[in-house]
Amino acid sequence: MAPYASDDNTTAGEAGDPRAGRRRAARYVVPVAVMGVAAATIGLVPALADSGDPDLPKITAQQLVEKIAKSDVEQLSGTVKISTDLGLPNLGGLESGLLSGAARPDDGGSSADPSAKLTELASGTHTLRIAADGPDRQKLSLLENAAEYSLIRNGTDVWGYDSESNEVYHGTVAESARDEERRPPATPKDFAEEALKAVDDTTSVTVDGTAQVAGRDAYKLLIEPKQSGSTVGAISVAVDAETGLPLKFTLTPASGGAAVVDAGFTRVSFARPPASAFDFTPPRGAKVTEDGDLAGHHAERGERAPKSADGLAGGLGGPDGPKTIGEGWNTVATFDTGGEGLPAAGAGGDLGGFLDSLGDPVSGKFGSGTVFSTRLVNALITDDGTVYVGAVTKDALVKAAGAGK
Template identity: 70%
Template sequence: MAPYESDDNTNEDLRTGRRKAARYVVPVAVLGVAAATIGLVPAFAGSGDPDLPDITAQQLIEKIAASDVQQLSGTVKISTDLGLPNLGGLESSLGGGVGGREESGSSADPSSKLLELASGTHTLRVASDGEDKQKLSLLDKAAEYSVIHNGDEVWAYDSASNEAYHMKDSSGAAEKGTKGKSEDVPTTPKELADEVLKAADDTTSVTVDGTAQVAGRDAYKLLIKPKASGSTVGAISIAVDSKTGLPLKFTLTPASGGAAVIDAGFTKVDFSKPAASTFDFSPPKGTKVTEGDEAKAEGRTDRAQPKGGEDLGKEFQGLDVIGEGWSSIAQFDTGGEGMPSESSGAGDAGRFLDSLGDHVTGKFGSGTVFSTRLVNALITDDGKVYAGAVTKDALVKAANAAK
């Protein structure tokens, strides 16, 4: 099927967010598990491309928006390659680090899996039966980590350590996520697709790019690309189930080429009602159980909470956004000195930090650009930061213009 370019109304619908807030596969209580950079294996397509009726980009976006799949089970493979070292062992080496054991006293706390999903390849089993019953299991060799939401009960269990984390959902915790930030942390093809479509605007090209088979299902491929140069994002491909409208696969490729930065997709999916026993859980004998309410009362869970507006404002003075769409750059002032560098007289420490990034100069002065395959950040010697999914040259240009 030939690609079909979106019309003006498509971008308007994207901006106004014409999406149905459907409850999806993964329990929202587990969304704290995923990293903000999301660690969600390529090549899930079957043999041959299915012959499906023609559809426009506008119609396909509406199909995604109307999707309301609430009962299913399946297996998702997720992979991320930001060009960073594997972070799985970093957490333990830091004594818990971000959202780890130090935070709540339990390795089963969903936030303790944050860094684990930030890199590498992982297999997830997911199941959902409406708004009140969801389960996600992260499979890792002989061990398994699960989060189960059943009615007003939310359990997380880590078989490797035989620890469980329990909380009540009487205050709507499952809808808000364990940390109250579920909507900010997409973890599935559906949620990733929603975030991209919600953020799309006139700087975006949206086309239908043929068909594919994913997990044995016929699907349309929605292709989303930046219209202008300068972004590190090459393209985003979303495979959409032709019958249900559910996104089955999400792939983000960088402008620099090579393997996908983020690739998440079903390898198996079944839209029948899961067995009720899927969502049953009782801690095995000898399990160490941590109550979420008790951990919060002791002040342990508050350590990893995002800072409030006032506190954030003190640390990042004058937060601003330069440009628009895919080429937008966040700019803020740390209010202090920049990163130590060899040129600033920092000696061995400066040489080490310089080795991690690229030293750059311009009208703004000098600084260091730290890069991944998707997000780059320029930290100037006088403490200003420019960051975005843009090239190094774009960051330097922005810093020069701001000067």
């Protein structure tokens, strides 16, 4: 972790860091994959703060970042509330299927497939119960009215169970170092570290007072872009004063209004959960689908399983990830889809007109295309099939695309 200059206007540089290019790509990956990452984590979990600001010893931003890095909490359990508001258009549930690319039960898939089920966290408000006992025992349960979905890792076995359909997913965890590096964030600490990868000399990092989160005293770390043009307003991380574990992660947009992501522990305990919490046996009569069966199903339909954040970066624009334009929080990723752009209005039935209704037509040195927007990410798809995407405003995106030509 690079040193920070001061607590009033703290920054970290990447000069001489061979991973600088990877960090610049991370600035693209984090906002673009925020839906999938949120769905895959036990922790993108900003908490709802209790009343009161505890009186804690003074700490600098550098010390607080180091406290996060040194945190070694492996056992915990608790309840998490997560709200996500990306401002996606209401497509009657279609957007979740498009984001996941996952199999659906009605076409041979499984409702217990985690890549399909957990994309529900991409929008709305949800309540989760979580438990962890080291890296090999973890459980996440998504509570849905009278039903419950659970994702359990016990050793090398991974189980998903949807009580509503009585369907079970079973897979195994690859133990190679490469697969471990590619996994998406799995704890609040992981997610905070992903945010900190975006820190460079275009970033202000400060300590923004204290708070109580789920009854725990915490420091608040504030990460803000210095540049104009970014859609990110601020990232706030509440860090447990005793253990250094991030308890709260809130991302607010520069446009104001509700947070894009606001989730967190409403209850947390650092006692070791009982071993029985991670036991699972398929219920009598349940339909069990093996991961290999789902992989074959995806292949038959010409689909690819969803990737982690690192996998996404590597899959767009070659093994080193997408090309980038600009710097800092105004970095824009670009890659070629290898085909033509969106169908024109009237082409392919009503598809062209439907897609046009979701975006705004633009033109510039890059030619012409359509910009699709959320509250955090803007994406430009040109008529020749080139994509430009980043956590930047529409104007900044169009300008970057012109500069890239």
